[in-house]
Amino acid sequence: MDEQHPAPRAKPARRRFHTDVVTDIVGYRLRRAQIQVFQQFIARFATHDLRPADYSTLALIEANPGSKQIEIARALGIKRANFVALINGLESRGLVERRQPANDRRSQALYLTPHGIEQIAVFNKVQADFEAHCIERLGGPAARDQLMELLGRLLDEE
Amino acid sequence: MDEQHPAPRAKPARRRFHTDVVTDIVGYRLRRAQIQVFQQFIARFATHDLRPADYSTLALIEANPGSKQIEIARALGIKRANFVALINGLESRGLVERRQPANDRRSQALYLTPHGIEQIAVFNKVQADFEAHCIERLGGPAARDQLMELLGRLLDEE
């Protein structure tokens, strides 16, 4: 009676864990890859205490000095309400400054400070190194271009 | 005196906004693509009130019934502390149930309820439709495979 019916086909075979049901999903793998890339980015910028949103903001201001807050925010997909604190942070660190343009006194024009210009040169270098690392992981510039092209197809054209 | 010095080289040429400095970054485009794909996923599952984490949890439980909470959580990259509320939600909706295995009374084994089994069949169909949509956007199954391969190269092998 205490026989545990000794497994007619003797196969303990500890069942494996199946992850394909999620890892085969484009969106799932996209997210995992994005999280990992961002974690590496954050690690590389840890000594500079710069988050991805900070870097992309500085980069856009550098490329478009005098832009309004809402222009930078919109380009980054950040709500203008949430963008206020981000700019406050960069301003209090002396990297960015707000100036009121005479032609539209509702808006704030954003500029890098001299210190901000110095710093973004450093940041751009860190970013370029990291980008090179990503390209290496992907298997070269051609693979990177292919990835960028495929990701672009997923993005809304507007 | 009210002459606006009529622009020697007559070119008002309203300056364009340069976004290349960020859109050319692998991580940035990866994130934008991921956000968009997730938004579409959420929209498709809106009537079912199911978030990506909910679906992937159900899918993993379906593929691995009786798994411990921590096994599912770890596979999804979710901290076990945060996984508790997620399972509570699925359990209160009658989709999942916790059972205490006799061999390890610390852990909770996760199973789909009969209702959960019914529902995930529906969810899997919605997901399959969405996946087909993504593949179409990418340009076909070959393009999808290429994307999955490239994303895989960015992921840590472990």
Add this chain to the structure above:
DNA sequence: TGATAATTGTTCTACTATATAACAATTTGG
């Protein structure tokens, strides 16, 4: 022109996702 609508920055609030610490119950390993 003047009333109305729209824009911009801002504050406040709320919700989701995530990270850490601590704890009890239990199991594991010397």
Add this chain to the structure above:
DNA sequence: CCAAATTGTTATATAGTAGAACAATTATCA
């Protein structure tokens, strides 16, 4: 058997994001 590790859980803190409301200003257009 005792110490260490594991599991689920609670509590807490922090980012990121979304919406409403507001004042100041600018744009629209009848």
